[in-house]
Structures are given as structure tokens and as C-alpha cells.
Amino acid sequence: DIQMTQSPSSVSASVGDSVRITCRASQDISSSLGWYQQKPGKAPNLLIYSASSLQSGVPSRFSGSGSETYFTLTISSLQPEDVATYYCQQTDSFPLTFGGGTKVEIK
Amino acid sequence: EVQVLESGGDLVQPGESLRLSCEASGFSFSAYAMSWVRQAPGKGLEWVSAIDGDNRRGTHYADSVKGRFTISRDDFRNTLYLHMDSLRVDDTAVYYCVRPRVSLAGTRYFDPWGQGTLVTVSS
Numbered sequence: 520d521i522q523m524t525q526s527p528s529s530v531s532a533s534v535g536d537s538v539r540i541t542c543r544a545s546q547d548i549s550s551s552l553g554w555y556q557q558k559p560g561k562a563p564n565l566l567i568y569s570a571s572s573l574q575s576g577v578p579s580r581f582s583g584s585g586s587e588t589y590f591t592l593t594i595s596s597l598q599p600e601d602v603a604t605y606y607c608q609q610t611d612s613f614p615l616t617f618g619g620g621t622k623v624e625i626k
Numbered sequence: 627e628v629q630v631l632e633s634g635g636d637l638v639q640p641g642e643s644l645r646l647s648c649e650a651s652g653f654s655f656s657a658y659a660m661s662w663v664r665q666a667p668g669k670g671l672e673w674v675s676a677i678d679g680d681n682r683r684g685t686h687y688a689d690s691v692k693g694r695f696t697i698s699r700d701d702f703r704n705t706l707y708l709h710m711d712s713l714r715v716d717d718t719a720v721y722y723c724v725r726p727r728v729s730l731a732g733t734r735y736f737d738p739w740g741q742g743t744l745v746t747v748s749s
Contacts, residue, residue, distance in 0.1 A: 520689070553735040555671075562722060562739035563671065574727065574737060606671055610734035613686040615661075615673040 521545050521609050525618035531626045538594040540621045542607035547587045551611035554583055554592045557620075558603045566605075567592065599625060628652040628738055630706075630723045635743030642713055646743060648706040648723030656680070656701035657729040661736065662708050664719035664745075674721070675708065679729065691717075713747045720744050 522545035532538050542552065550570040555563040565574045567583035570590055580595045594601055602625055607618040634646040648660070661676040675697040678684040685697050696709040706723055721743050724736035 555736075557671075562742060563736075564739070565727060565735055565737040568727060568735040574735075608671075608673075608735075613676070614688045615676070615734055617671040617673065620670045 520614055521548060521611065521616055523607055523609055523616050523618040525605075525607055525621050527621060528619065529622040529624065531624045532597050533626045534597055534599060536597050538597050538601075538623060540592045540605055540607075540623075542585075542590045542592070542618050544588045544590075544609055544611075548609045548611035550586050551609055552583075552585070552590050553608045553610060554581075555606045555608065556601075556603045557606065563606065594623070597623070597625070628725070630725060630738060630740040632721065632723045632740045632743040635721065635745045637746045637748065638713055639749050640714055640747055642747075643709070643711045644713060644745060645710070646708040646721055646723075646745070648708075648740060650704045650706065650723075650725070653725070654729070655699075655704040658725050659731070659734075660697075660699060660706045661724045661726075661734075662697065662706075663722045663724050663736070663739075664717075665722070665742075666716070666719045669719075672719075676734075677706070678731075680731070710745070713745075715747050718745060718747050 524543045552570045554567040557563040571583045604620045658679045662674040676686045677697045694712045723740045726733040727737040
């Protein structure tokens with residue numbers, strides 16, 4: 520199985536700051552990576568697919584990059600509504616696997 | 627509007643069975659592979675199972691549920707199912723029904739998600 524490791528597990532930043540979350544795969548997954556946002560008490564929401572493609576309706580302050588085993592999600596200017604837990608997911612092969620999550624808070 | 631609506635969650639005892647349902651609307655259900663993803667209380671996301679679409683019936687399972695859970699679908703009723711046998715305490719979770727963002731085979735990025743249905747396994 521492909522293991523997905525996210526870091527950090529939590530981050531606290533000020534409104535307007537840039538926030539970067541990383542996700543490492545235990546083997547080469549090409550660009551088969553997605554990012555999800557989950558706000559408290561809600562279902563997850565797809566932000567990024569294929570490592571760097573922005574899902575329709577997602578604000579442009581969210582961006583993704585990376586390939587093979589190393590990926591990043593960047594929030595360019597953190598907003599109060601971005602408080603949430605973020606998960607990466609590999610879609611290269613079954614079983615599909617998620618990272619452990621990164622909780623983003625406002626300082 | 628594209629929607630998926632889960633039902634069937636309940637409080638059951640260890641060893642019992644339960645069937646979850648997911649009614650889909652607003653899209654061509656038969657064309658899409660479908661999956662179940664779960665989230666234990668206060669924990670992260672865990673993919674559980676997937677079933678192919680387009681009249682192909684290939685299925686996939688997480689090791690943690692293989693041999694105990696069965697995924698199926700009824701394309702006439704636009705409904706996805708998850709039959710769960712030999713339930714364990716660690717199966718306690720919110721179970722989400724999910725659809726890939728596009729119907730292209732092999733696409734496994736999930737959008738939309740349902741609101742989830744809670745399964746609690748406890749004696």
C-alpha cells in the first residue's frame with residue numbers, strides 16, 4: 520500500500536499569511552494526488568486534483584504543486600474561512616490512501 | 627444539482643450486520659464508479675471500497691474491511707450499497723458516499739461528498 524505522510528500536523532498563521540502544507544508518498548505516484556478541505560462538522564471538499572489543477576469554484580489563493588513523491592498545497596493569503604483540516608489523497612492505485620491531515624488555524 | 631444522500635447508519639453490537647444505502651441524483655449514476663470513505667470520530671479519512679461503473683462490476687476493498695464488507699449498486703434505482711458483516715468497534719465512523727469528479731475511468735478524485743451516515747458499533 521502507498522503511505523501518505525503530511526506535515527505539519529497543525530499550523531497557526533495570521534490572516535494574509537502564506538501557508539504551505541506538504542505531502543509525501545511512499546512511492547512514485549506521478550501526479551495522481553488530490554487535496555481536500557474539511558471544515559468542522561462538514562464533509563470534505565475537493566480543492567485540487569492531478570496535483571496542480573484547481574477544482575471549479577475553488578478560490579485562486581489555493582494552489583498545488585509537485586510530482587512523484589513530493590507535493591505541496593499553498594494558501595497564498597490565509598482567510599478566516601480557510602480554518603479547516605486539509606488532507607492529501609493518492610489516486611494512483613488501490614487501496615486509495617489519505618494523509619493524516621493538517622489542521623490550519625488563525626493566530 | 628448533483629447529490630448523493632446516505633442512509634442506514636445505526637447503533638449496532640459487535641458481530642452484527644448493517645446495510646448502508648446511497649441515493650444519487652442529478653447525474654448519470656450508471657456511468658460513474660462509486661466509493662465509500664469513512665471517518666472515525668476525531669480521526670482522518672479512510673477509503674473503504676469502490677465499485678466500477680459503466681456496467682463493469684469490478685470491486686476494490688481496503689484490507690481492514692476485506693471479507694466483511696460488500697459493495698454493490700443498483701443502476702435502475704440510482705443507488706449504491708455497502709453491506710457490512712461482522713462489525714467491530716473500530717468500524718465506528720461516519721460513512722460517506724462519494725463520486726469521482728468526472729466519469730472518466732480511473733478518475734478517483736471525489737466530488738461531491740454526501741453528508742455522511744453514522745455507524746456506531748458498541749456493546
